[in-house]
Amino acid sequence: MNLQKELGDKIQRIEKVFDLNSVLAEKIDKNYIKRYYTTNKIPYSIFHNNLGLLHMGITRKGNFTQDDLYEQAKIIDRQIKKIKAKKILELASGRGGNSAYLAKINPLSTFEGIDITPVHINLSKKRFSHLKNCSYSLGDFHNLKKYSKNSFDIIFIIEALCHTQNRKKVLCEAYRILKPKGLMIIFDGYLDSSKITSKNIRLSYKLIARGTALEKFSSYEEIINASKKSGFKIKENKDLSPRILPTLQKFERLSSIYYQFPNLAKLINNFFPKKFVYNTLYGYLTPTLIKMRLATYRLTILQKS
Numbered sequence: 001m002n003l004q005k006e007l008g009d010k011i012q013r014i015e016k017v018f019d020l021n022s023v024l025a026e027k028i029d030k031n032y033i034k035r036y037y038t039t040n041k042i043p044y045s046i047f048h049n050n051l052g053l054l055h056m057g058i059t060r061k062g063n064f065t066q067d068d069l070y071e072q073a074k075i076i077d078r079q080i081k082k083i084k085a086k087k088i089l090e091l092a093s094g095r096g097g098n099s100a101y102l103a104k105i106n107p108l109s110t111f112e113g114i115d116i117t118p119v120h121i122n123l124s125k126k127r128f129s130h131l132k133n134c135s136y137s138l139g140d141f142h143n144l145k146k147y148s149k150n151s152f153d154i155i156f157i158i159e160a161l162c163h164t165q166n167r168k169k170v171l172c173e174a175y176r177i178l179k180p181k182g183l184m185i186i187f188d189g190y191l192d193s194s195k196i197t198s199k200n201i202r203l204s205y206k207l208i209a210r211g212t213a214l215e216k217f218s219s220y221e222e223i224i225n226a227s228k229k230s231g232f233k234i235k236e237n238k239d240l241s242p243r244i245l246p247t248l249q250k251f252e253r254l255s256s257i258y259y260q261f262p263n264l265a266k267l268i269n270n271f272f273p274k275k276f277v278y279n280t281l282y283g284y285l286t287p288t289l290i291k292m293r294l295a296t297y298r299l300t301i302l303q304k305s
């Protein structure tokens, strides 16, 4: 099917299930984000994975397998080994699975994860307390005051920088606490605002943001500009969009069932929290946006001078 038509059809189906004005009226702030992840504590374990990982798998070939969820950590591991990193900080560590995986295979390095959602920090501490070189604490990545300058060899953040509307603040803080030549590794999704050529595209950008507790997705250009303004040099930039499609298609299949039966979906809407059912917006629309090359998923490695 023509992709423009696919997007149009999907939006028509969504309109039968949700009142779009109320979806778009949601104001996403830090409290909303914390409540979103708390609400989705059980659904994420059921519909995504139970490994303590809240991100897309990077599939090298064929269909999605759970092993794909460790690809981000494997890429980070190669950088740890390359620069012999000893102190590593994970911003927005979620349920702790990334740092725990890396801590196990790098016993001589220390890992610290911070996250704003108390439920996530509690889960991480409970599940990974046996790892002596890995710790987790509550913290907001906009404020890294508790760390002194030149503290870390590597800072990484997976699918979470998108939650800020103040990228430069986060990047400046990261720059300050990295050691000279230290690396900031970012995996994230972006929407290209220069490609808003129709009402449906504009609407779908807003809907997928609401579906994943974001006020607005940024464009890749905005991140690159903010990184340069914060003092970073861009060391690597890789478009991994096609590789996350298998994970997304898994969510697309689940969401399609929802939108196939609008009356049933409306009934479900009465019983389940909005912060849970809005996930279907992201799952349903994002694969189409990726195929249209309007949405991208990228690895970015920045280096402090």
Ligand SMILES: C[S@@+](CC[C@H](N)C(=O)[O-])C[C@H]1O[C@@H](n2cnc3c(N)ncnc32)[C@H](O)[C@@H]1O
Binding pocket: 033, 034, 037, 052, 053, 054, 055, 091, 092, 093, 094, 095, 096, 097, 098, 114, 115, 116, 117, 120, 139, 140, 141, 142, 157, 158, 159, 160, 163
């Ligand atoms: C999609 S999850 C990714 C979690 C983890 N990086 C992973 O790969 O499994 C996004 C995470 O960002 C966290 N987060 C959002 N805003 C934050 C902030 N201002 N400071 C710290 N963590 C934040 C959320 O609590 C959530 O755990």
